[in-house]
Amino acid sequence: MDSTLPVDAQKSALKKIIDDVARNIGINKKFHAWMGFLTLLLFVCLYAYYIQLRDGLGVAGIRDYVSWGMYIANFVFFVASSLIGMLITAVLGLSGVKWITPVARIAEIIAIGFAAVAGLVIVSDMGRPERLVYVFIYGRIQSPILWDVTVVTTYVLISLILLYLPLIPDLKILSRNPMLPKWLQKTYELLSINWKGTNEQYQLLHKAIKIMSVLIVPVALAIHTVTSWLFASTSRVGWDSTIFGPYFVTGAFVAGTAFLIIAMYFFRKNYKLHDYLTDFHFDKLGKLLVLVSLVYLYFNINEFLVPAYKLKAHDAVHLKALFSGHHAPMFWSVQLFGLLIPIVLMLFKKFRKPLPLMLISLFVVIGSWFKRYLIVVPTQEHPFLPIQNVPENFKLYQPTLIETAITVASFVLVLMIITVLSKAFPIITIWETAHEKGIHEPEKLSIDKAE
Amino acid sequence: MEENTNKHNSRREFLQKMGLIASGTIMGGAAMYAGFKFEKAKKTESKIKALSAEHQLIEVDGHHPVQDKLTELQMQGREGLKGRRWVMVIDLAKCRNARQCMKACQGAHDLRPEQHHINVLQMQDSENTAPYFMPKPCQHCDNPPCVSVCPVDATFKRDDGIVLIDNERCIGCRFCVAACPYSARIFHWHEPLKNQEYEENKERYSQLIAEGNTQEAEELEKKVTYDVELNVPQRKGTISKCLFSADRLRVGKLPYCVSACPNGVYYFGDENEDAVTNGTTKETVQLSALLRDNAGYRLMEDLGTKPRVYYLPPKNRLFPFPEESLTNTEQHS
Numbered sequence: 001m002d003s004t005l006p007v008d009a010q011k012s013a014l015k016k017i018i019d020d021v022a023r024n025i026g027i028n029k030k031f032h033a034w035m036g037f038l039t040l041l042l043f044v045c046l047y048a049y050y051i052q053l054r055d056g057l058g059v060a061g062i063r064d065y066v067s068w069g070m071y072i073a074n075f076v077f078f079v080a081s082s083l084i085g086m087l088i089t090a091v092l093g094l095s096g097v098k099w100i101t102p103v104a105r106i107a108e109i110i111a112i113g114f115a116a117v118a119g120l121v122i123v124s125d126m127g128r129p130e131r132l133v134y135v136f137i138y139g140r141i142q143s144p145i146l147w148d149v150t151v152v153t154t155y156v157l158i159s160l161i162l163l164y165l166p167l168i169p170d171l172k173i174l175s176r177n178p179m180l181p182k183w184l185q186k187t188y189e190l191l192s193i194n195w196k197g198t199n200e201q202y203q204l205l206h207k208a209i210k211i212m213s214v215l216i217v218p219v220a221l222a223i224h225t226v227t228s229w230l231f232a233s234t235s236r237v238g239w240d241s242t243i244f245g246p247y248f249v250t251g252a253f254v255a256g257t258a259f260l261i262i263a264m265y266f267f268r269k270n271y272k273l274h275d276y277l278t279d280f281h282f283d284k285l286g287k288l289l290v291l292v293s294l295v296y297l298y299f300n301i302n303e304f305l306v307p308a309y310k311l312k313a314h315d316a317v318h319l320k321a322l323f324s325g326h327h328a329p330m331f332w333s334v335q336l337f338g339l340l341i342p343i344v345l346m347l348f349k350k351f352r353k354p355l356p357l358m359l360i361s362l363f364v365v366i367g368s369w370f371k372r373y374l375i376v377v378p379t380q381e382h383p384f385l386p387i388q389n390v391p392e393n394f395k396l397y398q399p400t401l402i403e404t405a406i407t408v409a410s411f412v413l414v415l416m417i418i419t420v421l422s423k424a425f426p427i428i429t430i431w432e433t434a435h436e437k438g439i440h441e442p443e444k445l446s447i448d449k450a451e
Numbered sequence: 452m453e454e455n456t457n458k459h460n461s462r463r464e465f466l467q468k469m470g471l472i473a474s475g476t477i478m479g480g481a482a483m484y485a486g487f488k489f490e491k492a493k494k495t496e497s498k499i500k501a502l503s504a505e506h507q508l509i510e511v512d513g514h515h516p517v518q519d520k521l522t523e524l525q526m527q528g529r530e531g532l533k534g535r536r537w538v539m540v541i542d543l544a545k546c547r548n549a550r551q552c553m554k555a556c557q558g559a560h561d562l563r564p565e566q567h568h569i570n571v572l573q574m575q576d577s578e579n580t581a582p583y584f585m586p587k588p589c590q591h592c593d594n595p596p597c598v599s600v601c602p603v604d605a606t607f608k609r610d611d612g613i614v615l616i617d618n619e620r621c622i623g624c625r626f627c628v629a630a631c632p633y634s635a636r637i638f639h640w641h642e643p644l645k646n647q648e649y650e651e652n653k654e655r656y657s658q659l660i661a662e663g664n665t666q667e668a669e670e671l672e673k674k675v676t677y678d679v680e681l682n683v684p685q686r687k688g689t690i691s692k693c694l695f696s697a698d699r700l701r702v703g704k705l706p707y708c709v710s711a712c713p714n715g716v717y718y719f720g721d722e723n724e725d726a727v728t729n730g731t732t733k734e735t736v737q738l739s740a741l742l743r744d745n746a747g748y749r750l751m752e753d754l755g756t757k758p759r760v761y762y763l764p765p766k767n768r769l770f771p772f773p774e775e776s777l778t779n780t781e782q783h784s
Contacts, residue, residue: 055641068628122624126622128622129623131603138603143601145626234600234629388570389571394565
């Protein structure tokens with residue numbers, strides 16, 4: 001039906017898409033204000049990191065017993081959130097889900113932002129960051145840290161390729177667009193590596209995207225499984241679990257999907273993309289979030305109910321701290337407001353509308369962050385042997401302002417990466433949207449128009 | 452036209468094939484080169500005979516590739532004492548919490564009062580069983596979880612059974628802290644205790660060298676050179692832990708804690724010789740007999756870590772456990 005669209009109609013439809021998308025590329029006042037705010041915040045937080053470098057990790061609340069604190073929890077959260085790229089592009093993309101078209105690039109940008117900064121978060125947790133290079137010089141393959149470094153790097157690379165490949169036709173389409181400054185047009189032309197939009201090129205492109213989408217599945221599963229093994233490979237109570245891999249991966253989908261919804265909401269609002277990121281897309285993503293949350297809930301039940309039934313001596317101490325001890329308020333808030341109540345609410349269609357869904361997702365994301373905190377910290381407060389002959393602050397972990405600031409810095413960096421990428425490149429894929437609307441050869445049409 | 456395409460195609464095919472062959476050759480060549488280098492490296496390495504944990508004579512590589520670029524002390528520290536299998540026995544019946552072991556240890560290793568290579572814990576296994584004091588050093592496991600997880604070979608297992616830490620290598624990731632079930636590891640969250648003194652010595656040392664005063668410089672050298680077997684000077688942002696006083700063993704002395712104990716709690720010796728010496732009485736006894744006669748055991752045997760520290764149960768304790776110091780903390784049941 002669409003294929004019968006007259007050329008003029010195609011042209012005007014394409015012009016609207018290009019205008020809508022290209023309008024958001026480049027620097028404007030809002031961008032200045034937002035980036036200025038982020039930069040300022042970043043500098044304040046970097047000062048905190050300077051203090052940590054000068055005085056040692058002791059400026060954070062971590063001590064000999066709870067030696068992994070907020071940084072590691074945050075690292076797990078970042079790796080988790082980055083999995084959304086794989087879920088959307090690979091899992092949904094390969095299974096032929098059509099509605100991901102306007103969402104995929106946002107998901108990919110989020111993935112790159114979080115995965116890239118995750119590496120920095122780990123560096124902020126190192127006592128000797130200047131020795132980072134030792135990991136590459138003296139790396140021992142039996143250490144899960146080496147596996148993590150390998151797969152996270154691979155994931156960032158594949159995600160970059162998966163961002164770039166579908167960008168090529170768009171860059172060509174925009175390379176003659178008078179709305180963009182000359183230098184950007186030239187950069188686009190260069191980056192579009194001689195794209196012409198021929199059938200052969202499209203076949204190659206589709207093939208390449210497909211190969212990359214397949215490749216990213218095991219890599220994405222690996223990054224979070226290996227991250228879970230940082231804990232599960234020890235014999236500590238609360239970490240010594242065989243389901244940690246899938247438990248982490250499903251939790252990652254929850255955090256990532258929720259973050260994607262929030263990002264979509266803001267892009268839709270600020271970039272005026274109501275015609276592309278429609279209620280329909282939010283509805284679909286709401287359903288997706290319900291699905292992944294239900295799976296995660298299932299893993300939570302397994303992870304807590306089974307040991308709670310047996311109450312082995314050390315498990316009992318750990319679970320008591322979570323269920324009724326001093327971690328209880330956080331534990332139950334996370335389970336209720338971060339998982340259970342959102343699931344129930346999102347079952348109703350009206351809560352899957354953009355605004356309510358965004359608000360629910362906000363709760364889910366915050367819950368996801370604290371969930372990682374609860375996975376990382378309480379276990380270390382209950383070692384096998386009693387904690388004695390040490391100051392009080394060794395026994396219970398209390399995050400400090402400085403480590404909070406350094407953690408905030410990592411979020412600022414993610415937001416900066418997402419902002420810059422979304423300003424430097426079209427956030428919605430033009431050619432795929434055009435193809436879906438029956439516009440053929442958008443490359444040719446757009447250039448015709450320019451000339 | 453058709454001919455033309457054919458030509459084009461065959462050229463393309465030819466190029467493709469050439470490409471395949473070229474990349475195949477490069478990869479094959481690289482593999483052969485790597486194999487050749489590996490074989491060559493193997494030949495130059497000396498094999499040394501060692502007793503394994505299972506009492507079997509095995510051949511191990513005498514040279515570890517990671518040993519390149521290490522100082523003499525670090526190299527010597529990684530090798531261990533030939534033919535030895537160090538072992539410690541702690542008699543819980545005799546420990547009355549004198550804490551001389553902790554004091555001696557902290558003094559030797561420049562540690563703060565809250566930093567423990569060895570920590571005397573007040574234990575009570577269950578409600579109706581007797582409380583007792585339990586000195587807890589690093590267990591120097593034969594299957595050490597800390598060594599498995601270390602990403603940079605900063606902590607390592609020596610042939611003589613000791614698990615050591617090289618703080619010139621440690622990146623401070625603290626994975627070993629997370630992995631150790633015995634909470635045996637500490638971290639330098641701040642500047643170590645005697646850091647200032649060390650810095651001053653270092654400055655003075657380079658000053659002396661510049662002046663050409665070699666005699667005084669030599670005297671100072673020991674104080675500014677990192678000794679991996681003593682783990683001194685300690686470093687901010689790195690791990691420290693019990694070292695079984697490897698520096699003392701090298702000169703034929705008992706560990707600091709063992710010698711310092713006034714109550715005869717510690718036995719230390721060589722499993723290969725089947726002999727351990729009591730640090731207080733200096734009496735040497737047969738290790739196997741000591742463990743057999745007193746029902747010796749190791750901590751958390753079920754974790755499979757195979758510690759090199761044995762405990763003798765706290766029966767017929769030589770002291771009354773003070774009522775008020777009963778362990779009743781929330782952290783541990």
